Amino acid sequence: MTFAERLAGHAQRRADAPALVTPCATITYGALAQEVGSLARALRHSGVDAAEIVGVTVRGEVDHLVVTLALLAIGTPTVVLASREPAASRGRLAARVGVARVLGERSVDSIAGLRFLALDAVRAGMRAAEGEPDGTSRDPSRRLLYLTGSGTTGEPKIVAYAERDLAKHADAHIDYSRERVLRPAHVEYNNSKRLRLYTLWQGGTCVLADGSTDALPVLCARHDATWLEVSPVHGASLLAAVREHGPLPSRTRVRIGGARAPIGLRRALLAEATPRLHVSYGTTETSCVSLAGPSMHDARESVGPPVAGAEVEVLRADRSPAAPGESGTIRLRTPGMATGYVDDDDATARHFRDGWFEPGDLATLDVDGQLVIHGRADDMMIMNGINIYPVEIERILERHPAVESAAAFPLASGVHGQIPVAAVELRAGMRCAGGELVAFARDLLGVRAPRRIEVLAALPRNAQGKVLKRELVAGLAREEG
C-alpha cells in the first residue's frame, strides 16, 4: 500500500478527524487528502515526474508535509535540502543524491546547475491541473524518501526508503492512531519528518509548533497533545519551561530520543514535568529499536527492552554472542530497515553485515532484558592498554552537583595512546574549576578518570543536540598547537 492509498483510506473512513493541527488551523484527513491530490496533479502538470529526484526546501511545516505527500503520490523520490543549511552544503547533498530539480519557496533556495521550481508557481497551476488523472498505482518497493543522518561522525550518511519500508516502521512504532503528537523539532529534520509521516500513516494527529514561540507546556495544553517527543536538548528546555509554566497536562506523555538521555535529566523531568516519561533508542537506518517506560529509569540509563519486531544482539570482539550484562558491540534488525548507504560502499560494508545493521555502538543487554548503550565503539579510548568508555566518564561527571552535561574525548599521545580528557557545561549559576572536577572524577574512576577538564560556557552541539566531539578535539589540538 502507498501513502496516497493510506491517506485516501483515512479520508474515506474518518474525513473529519484532525490530521494536522497548527497554532492557527486544523486540517482534517479529508482536507489533507484533497490538498495532497491537487498538489500532486499540479506538480505533474509542472513537469515533475517519477523519473527525477526532487530536492525540497520548504520551511512551512504544513506545506512541507503536503509537498512530501504529493511527491510520494506521484512516485517522485525526494530529499530535504534544509533551509538552515548553507547553499554549498545543500548543493553537496543534492549532488550526492542525484537531485535534478529543487522545489523551493524563494529564489535563494535554488542551486546552481539545477532546475528550480517555485512552490507558488506550482500552486498557481493547481486549477489548470484539476481534472487530470490521479496517476497509476506504483511499486511501493521503489525507494522514494532519502534521509540524512546527523553527520556527527563525518559527512552525513544517506539512506533511502521505499513507502513499503516506511509503512513497516510506522506499523512497528508506538500506536499513534488515536493520539495527538507534538514534536517541536522542525519537519526538515530527518527524525521529525519520519515521525510525522508515521503518525499520518497510522491516522493520528500531528500537532505542529510551526514557528510558535509558546512554551511547550502551553502548547501541549492548548492543543491537547497526548505525546510530546523531544531530543535531550529539548528535554532540558522543557524542564526550564515547566519550572516557569507548571507541569505538563496529565494526559501528555513524553518520549526522549535521538541522543543519550542522562539520568539527571530523566529524574528531573519525572519529578517536575510528567511521571509518564519514555526514552527510546533508534537509528536512522532502523527506526525505533527499544523503548524505556516510566518505571525503567535508573542509574544504568537503560533505553528499555527491544520493541516488538526489533532484534538486538550484543557481540564480543570475536563476534560470538555476549552474555547478559556483558558489554559488546550491538547489531540490530528491524522491519523495513535500510540495507545500505547511498554513495558510500565502504560504510555500507562496515555497517551492514549478514542482514544486520551494526551502528558501532557499545551496549549491554542486561539480565532483565533492558538495553544499555555505552557510546560508540570508535569513541572508546585505549590508554596504556586500558579500555575507557567516554560515557562512563560523562555519567560520573554529571553526578557532580555543578555539572549540567559532560563530554569525554581522547587526547592523542604517542606514549600512552589516548589520554582521556573532558569538557563540561555547568548548571546555571554554578561555579566549579576544572581541577576540582578532575579530583572528583579521580575519586570515582581511578585510572579511567579524565586528566584534564575544560569548563565551557556551552558544549558544541548539532541541531539535534548531539555533542560535536570532533570540535572539542579540534579545539584542544589548536590549544596544544
Added chain:
Amino acid sequence: MDARAVRQVLIDGLEAGGFAQARRTTFREPFLDGTLDPAFDDLELDSLARMEVCIAIEVALGISLAPEELQRYRSLGALADDLLVRLAA
C-alpha cells in the same frame, strides 16, 4: 610557565598516581618553592605513579615522556628543570 607551575604539574601527577606524600604540605610546599629536591630513588615510585607523572606532563605541558625515561633524571627537581628548558626552547 614558571618553575613553580611546572613543579605543580609534577605534584598533580604524583597525586594522581597515589603518591601520598604529594598531598602533605611538608613535602609539597618545599618542593614547589624549590627548597626540596627528592631523588627519584628515594621516592620509590611505583609504575602507576610514574605513568601518572608522565601523563600529567603531557596533558599540561605537551611534552611526551615515557615512564622509563624518568630514570634519566637524578631527582624530581632535575626533571622540573629539564621541562622548563624544553618549554623555553
